[in-house]
Amino acid sequence: MKKYLFLFTIGPVQSFIAQARKTHDLWAGSKILSDLIEYAIYALEEKVKTCKIIFPHKEIKSKPNRFIAIIESDDPKGIGMDIENKVKDQLKKLSFDIVKKYANFDISEIFFEQIENFLEIYWVILPYEESDYSELYGKIEGYLGSIKNIKRFRQNSLDCVESYRKCSVCGQREALFYRKSDKKPRNISFQAQEINEFRLNQGESLCGICFIKRFYKTKSSSFSSTAKIASLSWVEKLTQVEIKEYKDFFKNFGEELFFDENLRKEHLIKYDHYKDDENLEKAKKYLNNLYKKYGVPSKYYAIVMLDGDSMGKWLSGEFLSDKSHLRDFHLELSKKLGEYTDKTKEIIEGKGELVYAGGDDVLSFVNIDHLLFVMKNLRDFFPKFEEIKNVKNRNKSSASMGVVIAHYKMPLSEVIKWARKMEKEAKEDKKDKNKKDKKDKKDAFAIAVLKRSGEIHKIKYKWYLNGKSTVDIIKSIVKSIIDKNFSSTFTKVLADELRRFKYDVNEKFIKSECKRLLKRASNPNEVSLKSNEIEELSDKLLDLFVESYSLQNFISTLNIINFLSKEVGELNDN
Template sequence: MTTTKHLFIFTIGPVQSFISKARKTQDLYVGSRMLSDLIGQAMKKLEGLEPKVEFVFPNKEVASKSNKEVASKSNKEVASNPNRFVAELSRDSTVDWQSHFEELQKHIFDYLKKDVTGGISFPASWFAQIEDYFTCYYSSLQYTDDTEFIAALSDLERQLAERKNIRDFAFFEEQGRKCMIDGEYNVKIYRKNDKEENASDDEKLRKKKYLFDADILILGANEKSSVNYRALKKGEGLSAISFLKRLYAEKEEKDIALFPSIAEIALRPTIESVMDEVESKAIELALLDCKYKLGIPLKREHLNKGSKKYDAWDLYYEDNWTKKHFEENGLDLSALDKSNLVIEKRDELLQLIKDNSKTLAKYYAIVFFDADDMGKKLQAAESKEDYQRLSNRLANFAQKARKITDENAWGRTVYAGGDDFVGFFNLNYVFSRLKRLRVEFDRIVNRGEDMGEKEKKEYQLTFSAGLAVGHYKTPLGIVLNEARGMERRAKSVEGKNAIAIAVLKRSGEIHETVWPWSFENDGQEYWPIEFLDELTSIYKAEELSKRFNQKLAEQFRSLVDTNGKLKDELQDVLKRNLQKRWERQLNVKEETTEDKRSNWKVLYKLHEETHRKNYGGFQNFMSFIDIAEFISRELNRK
């Protein structure tokens, strides 16, 4: 007897806007973790409603095992649930999915209202913002024959897409000051700055700051009893949605701990490498630091992941020792008094770091990647078992991606779902880590042990990545948007399977370049990001004159066409010139290898590829070299 199979898909959003609207790395991570948690809550609720339900996607067991392993090593879990799940129920009787959907939706909002807020009594209008922002959708259908699973799943996805295109419209009107993070909803909570604290008239403050709503909560500048500085800084006004992220971080602090700041991501390998050499000065400063509770990580025991006490990595930068920065972060202003020893000991420590030939890097990288044409690949599956095996391999890759990224704390994963990823990287290691990620993706997803020959032939997946390098003082949202834009650019090239890189200089200048992950030329395989890594090291070691790229650009930029390409008849001229300039401007040392002497040949192969494949021609090629030279200034390796 054939049993009826019921398929159900549930999703919550928005995703990108909720995650990416962030001023700090903690906001970004918490947004990702929070959506992952909400899907987990919905899955748990559905299990309560239908104990025999089977989750087709994501693989709950693999994701749970992976998260526990990560949590045991880093004292925190990483977001791994996507913003949707697919469930199946085998039953001949009907299933009231509409009723289940309403129960799931109610459970999610109850969880936000009761658990996430930590018992803080919010006015009704606060929750009106939250309910207007988060949107849940579902679709369901049934089938009978197991061979119909893939077709049924495809129909289910199509129905969901059609439903989301008919988004319910609710008229939500607000007038007044907008949130400093999302810029969309009104401020619902505001903390005074020190100047406003001294003014006694709150009504004047409300008018001046356009805080018209009567239910806006205004906190004193130094009021710590209800909301601490990590949740709301002085002079900061947030909507209920943005404030909810901060409260979620406080609620889950045992699991989430403290996500590394941009300054920590940029600096940590440097500081770790010199701690033994500068120990005496660090201890002197640490004693003073304890007195003023600044939180500068100065000793190895301060480097524990998730430390809340030592998180002021930005105080390694002298330009942050200002009254404004200290006030915004609730730090003791008396530490800025030149009559005490804090600044003197700080300067001695920074000088020792420089004496160790170390650069206090101010740039970092953020990476987005997403599998190419996932829908088409999934449709190539012939059964539910094929689909689930692919889902399992993607979950296993997500686990591996987290390990590669978080290794030695030289990067940190924001989200890893198998077919998509968001993470931060220190510039010293970003290119080598990205190559490892791409290689492991092929090994785990495309050549898995559970795959038959047909699967290995038809299910070959690729992914495209966007990488943005930004200054630690550039607003995080700008760098995030650039990384997303680079991901889209990588997906726009023919064949996809590419990586696009952007460097956002503090001056406002932007360099962009896009390349395939690898390509073959004359029977040899080339990895552009691998050579980019090597070229940055050559520049860093001063084995190549920094005028190399300048002189090359001066000679050829005026000869490119409107598409940024050199004419075909100029290719040999470029080849001869590359060799001549490389050999002339390579500072040959005793340790200079023969490979480095002939690296101009690799450069020319790269130009051939970008010229032939329409990646941007000579301009794309020169941006590649410019990026290598610029990043080399921020490295602490040779």
């Protein structure tokens, strides 16, 4: 039997994951693709006795949407077709099981069409020789790109009928399941079925694919809502007795009920929380007492997206001194990324929810009390590819991150778009015009704060400024304000001053104004005790100004520091 290099991918990725109304939709989209790749690898190993998975590492739980393997076979095309068909059958099976369990009706033909036409599976197989791995890897990636450029188009029989209602989540496919509100939604086709399940919002209509995401592993897996992520650190202050007593006022409890704005009869009825008027009034009084005792929980949470920089170049062997060792490099790289996946779970645990960690990319929801800790640790523990044998000198791995902080009620799809936008901005080259270092790109983070009022603040920084952690610099300033060493007013006043000056600002002015405003913002009776701290914080603000990509970037930094100092309950260091 001959050896072959086998590259197998499953899609669509971004659209499938990003089309989400609930956090569970987002998690399920990622989990389904990961589970299908896991199944494909399992099916390949069952089918082919001699099979070596090169990438990703088998221990990675949240697998990326592709794998590359070396196989032995007399019928390589048959192997590819067989694995593709088995993956499609696996999706049909889990879809059938979910619909029979939660919908309990005769499944329509259009449902099977939507499932059948959804997956985009591409694979390439090339004859393999040990000495040709590097050259073959380049070819196989090129062939895959060419195949993907030939777009397959399959029209579902009802999706072309504009008079029928489209799915509330994706807006693309025909709605086949709905939950009525006061009356049956208009334009629902005769094949659509009513589902009286709290996982569907009243009036919501879902296609087959989005229905599968909504109900995927709901019994064995539960993904936190944005309200739960936002209130996470506040709820930790409550005793178990207090939590139980408060939950008892409601029929079905949801973490959004920790926010008093939701203690309205119409809201409770709509989401199946309502018991009666007496329990509602008791709940309002009880929550008010909790606020007096523990303060008010923040209504904001964060989405964090991290992605390894220049991964295509690393995988192609561009940074290796000898490409003939590319296969060994891939194996070692796969191992390191597998270890990083485990570390990622450890970093996020108890601080939010991990959607996926597929090696070099991470997506997670994070409580803002823990945000700066999570950001720093995800970057600090990103694997050092330069430690792998055969990497050229001066080539070092790095990662860029996009962060968005949003109100828990903001539409999730919009927040995800912003997270991807900030990740893209972090990777863009926005170096200062006065700097001549052309390598000054990527290895950065970008943050956007989307305030409920509609106000937006955006910043971007390199991870390290003169050898010091940028996140630590921001964190120390926020901590000084939270600890009431200084009033947050100095950031607002400085930002207002800089807006008037526009571009005519120098370092001497910034340092002088920072010291003056910090002195005014500190306790008058303790100024002498704080002189060293004033000097230290002034230096840190100056570092942020000097290394900022623009004056507006620095002004937004001051606004975000001010925002965090008000919203963060207690900065967490572990």
